[in-house]
Amino acid sequence: MKVGFIGLGHMGAGMAASLLKAGHQVTVYNRTRSKADEFVRRGATAASTISDACRGDGVITMLADDAAVETVVYGSAGVLASLRKGTIHISSSTISTTLSQRLSADHAAAGQRFVAAPVFGRPDVAAAGELFVVAAGARDAIDAANPLLDAVGKRTFFVGETPQAANLVKLSGNFLIACVIESLGEAMALVAKGGVDRHQYLDILTSTLFGAPAYKTYGKLIAEGTFEPAGFAAPLGFKDMRLAIAAAENLRVPLPLASLLHDRFVALLAQGGDKLDWSAIGGLAARDAGIDRGRSEG
Ligand SMILES: NC(=O)c1ccc[n+]([C@@H]2O[C@H](COP(=O)([O-])OP(=O)(O)OC[C@H]3O[C@@H](n4cnc5c(N)ncnc54)[C@H](OP(=O)(O)O)[C@@H]3O)[C@@H](O)[C@H]2O)c1
Numbered sequence: 001m002k003v004g005f006i007g008l009g010h011m012g013a014g015m016a017a018s019l020l021k022a023g024h025q026v027t028v029y030n031r032t033r034s035k036a037d038e039f040v041r042r043g044a045t046a047a048s049t050i051s052d053a054c055r056g057d058g059v060i061t062m063l064a065d066d067a068a069v070e071t072v073v074y075g076s077a078g079v080l081a082s083l084r085k086g087t088i089h090i091s092s093s094t095i096s097t098t099l100s101q102r103l104s105a106d107h108a109a110a111g112q113r114f115v116a117a118p119v120f121g122r123p124d125v126a127a128a129g130e131l132f133v134v135a136a137g138a139r140d141a142i143d144a145a146n147p148l149l150d151a152v153g154k155r156t157f158f159v160g161e162t163p164q165a166a167n168l169v170k171l172s173g174n175f176l177i178a179c180v181i182e183s184l185g186e187a188m189a190l191v192a193k194g195g196v197d198r199h200q201y202l203d204i205l206t207s208t209l210f211g212a213p214a215y216k217t218y219g220k221l222i223a224e225g226t227f228e229p230a231g232f233a234a235p236l237g238f239k240d241m242r243l244a245i246a247a248a249e250n251l252r253v254p255l256p257l258a259s260l261l262h263d264r265f266v267a268l269l270a271q272g273g274d275k276l277d278w279s280a281i282g283g284l285a286a287r288d289a290g291i292d293r294g295r296s297e298g
Contacts, residue, residue, distance in 0.1 A: 001148060002024070002025045003024050003148055004052075004059035005059070006028075006029045006030070006079070011123055011126045012030075013123070013126075015119075015131070022151035028046060029049070050072055055084075066095050066096050069091065073089070080106055080107065091114070092119055092152075097167045097246075100116045113144070117149055119131040119153065122231045129151065132156075134156075134173075136162055136163045138161055139161065171244040176214075181222070182264055182285075184222055184282055185281065185286065188201060189291065192291060201223075205219065221279045230275060230277040232278050233277065234269060238265035238268075242262065264284060
């Protein structure tokens with residue numbers, strides 16, 4: 001397919017590369033233009049404007065947050081003004097359910113199609129084309145988007161025709177991962193202060209009742225205290241806690257743990273953690289326990 005790709009950050013870079021590898025004709029656009037160069041070397045076309053990235057069968061956006069998506073979509077020569085009728089906008093950024101709903105309505109009013117397709121997996125997983133995609137949108141739009149979603153992910157979960165449902169699933173998933181990070185950080189602080197080796201402890205956990213990828217991936221980062229370079233930056237993790245809380249408020253669902261995690265991110269960022277991976281909230285408990293002062297300071 002002929003597809004535009006907007007947003008060549010940590011995740012977008014791997015996703016655009018996967019699309020090229022799968023044989024799609026990819027036109028890339030990034031606010032910081034230099035990030036497109038490497039993709040041109042790999043066979044992509046560089047767009048000098050957002051409009052130029054919207055001339056194919058569809059466009060995928062993988063941008064930081066709601067504000068970035070709003071700028072790119074609603075700008076005077078943005079995605080909404082540029083896509084041809086019947087073509088698709090696939091939004092893979094982790095954004096609010098309210099923006100997803102608004103995008104869905106505005107694209108429909110413009111005769112365009114919209115698919116929300118946020119993803120699970122970190123940048124290395126994106127680079128390997130092995131993301132898990134959670135997709136929602138009209139059936140015909142999903143069918144049209146499938147060859148592109150297949151290229152970036154190893155499995156796509158279709159969660160219905162209402163796009164924001166996919167964003168809700170993504171936000172709930174990141175809320176759960178953050179719960180794992182915080183609770184692992186607390187448990188590891190406890191055993192480490194008691195003299196148990198963190199790596200051995202993690203091995204015990206992941207070989208017994210906690211063999212899930214979230215425990216393995218984040219347990220390793222916490223045990224090592226390696227929070228730099230960030231694969232998923234702490235300010236974006238903080239954004240997701242805020243978005244999960246906002247979605248929960250709209251639906252009148254109390255999420256007491258999300259409120260706690262929100263404050264853990266405030267503490268991390270207050271201590272200079274902007275450049276750290278979001279898993280650095282898993283290092284706060286050790287610091288609170290008076291250990292690890294020298295490890296991966298923010
Ligand atoms: N990293 C992960 O592990 C992960 C996993 C799953 C989902 N996500 C989600 O995926 C999205 C992208 O994450 P990421 O880690 O790839 O972020 P990132 O590395 O910070 O990349 C953000 C991208 O958004 C662009 N951008 C930011 N503000 C913009 C604006 N106002 N106008 C136009 N472009 C703008 C950036 O352009 P510049 O290059 O010019 O800054 C860059 O291309 C986020 O919604 C995140 O929550 C991340």
